[in-house]
Amino acid sequence: MxxxxxxxxxxxxxxxxxxxxxxxxxxxxxxxxxxxxxxxxxxxxxxxxxxSGRTAAEGVVMIGIAEGGKRGVMVEINCETDFVAKDSNFQAFAEAVVATALAGDAPDAEQLAAQTLVGEPSTTVDASREALIVKIGENVQVRRLLRFDGVEGVLHSYRHGVRIGVVVELVGGDESLGRDIAMHVAASNPLCVSEEQVPSEALAKEREIFKAQALESGKPEAIMDKIVEGRVRKYLEEVTLVGQPFVKDPEQTVAKLLKQAGAQVRRFARIEVGEGIEKKTENFAEEVMAQVRGN
Incomplete structure (x- = not known):
């Protein structure tokens, strides 16, 4: 034919x-x-x-918020290079994926993969991902999906470029405060909202380290406990959102900023592209030298 x-x-x-x-x-x-x-x-x-086995540690973080800030999602979509992360085909796929996540109820990336892609009723997220891999020639993965349901306050978000995304649930305050808090989380990367949420194992580990440092300093044992507890308090200020100096005004803490506005952060989430992925490092000088030695 x-x-x-x-x-x-x-x-x-x-x-x-x-x-x-x-x-x-x-x-x-x-x-x-x-x-x-x-x-x-x-x-x-x-x-x-x-x-699929090739390292995909570049990409974008996408955020979707609906119903007046009462429901939201944050998704990490990865590729192999920063060049492809800027490609229009990759970006269109990422936008369709976050729209699909927001429209559905998939709890994680694995179940999201089987959902019908928004705007493409005849294909799933995973089928579209596979087609994109063929088209652009790089591994593409939908790595993480975080959902924000059962919201008591209002969701606010901030993206730093395309690589860092933050969603904050704020009770009280306004849109400007919500964005400022989300921006602070992006910049300062706190571990949790308050001291009560610091994992006990993390606190015990830090206390052990501080005690060992105090012993090596040769300080009198009588003041050893005070030194350790002082360092623990400093640690808690550094890793908790409310204990940190506010990035736009370091003279006051986030706790003070929230108190002035009569607001409270119920929870937050921060995703950075590629965090936790072991990236392949290449040293071209060493590679050339190795080839020279082999000749």
Whole structure:
């Protein structure tokens, strides 16, 4: 069967694949567009599987808030390079993924993958991800999804570029305060809201370290406990949101800022692209030297 330009054009529009790949698929399917799409999807899945083991530590954090700040999501979508993170195809996928997360009720990234992608009723998030891998030639992963349901206050958000995202649930205050608190969390990266939320194991570990440091300093044992407790208090100020100096006005703490506004932070979440992923480091000078020595 003769393959017309119109057939190739339709297949390109439906799959996003290149002209030559579309023409080859149509020839193989004897002009049957649906059969060509099925074959290309199977081929795409195989190509995506080959790339799935490659490190994807770049990407974007996307935030979606609805119902007047009563419901929200934050999603991390990864790729391999900063260049692809700026690609329009990748960005369109990321926007569709966060819209899908916000429209549905998937509790995590794994279940989100099986959801029908918003704007693409015939494909799932994972199928679209695999098609994107084939198109851009890099591993793409929907790594994390955080949901904010059962909101008592109002959700406020802040994104620093595309790499850091913060969502804060604020009871009281206003939109300006909510954004300022979210911006502070992005910059200062507190561990939790208040002292009561600091994990006991983390506090015990820090106390042990401070005690060892105090012993090595040669200070009298009579004041050892006071030294340790003083350092613990300092540690708590540094890791809790309310204990930290406010980034826009270091003369006052976040606790004081909230008190003045009659507001309270119920919870917050902060995601930074690639955190916790071990990135491959390349030293080209050492690589060249190794090749020279091998010759």
């Amino acid at each position: 003769a393959i017309s330009a119109a057939m190739v054009k339709e297949l390109r529009e439906r799959t996003g694949a290149g002209m030559m790949e579309c023409k080859a698929a149509l020839v193989e399917a004897d002009g049957n567009i649906e059969a060509a799409i099925d074959a290309m999807r199977k081929s795409g899945q195989a190509k995506a599987a080959k790339k």
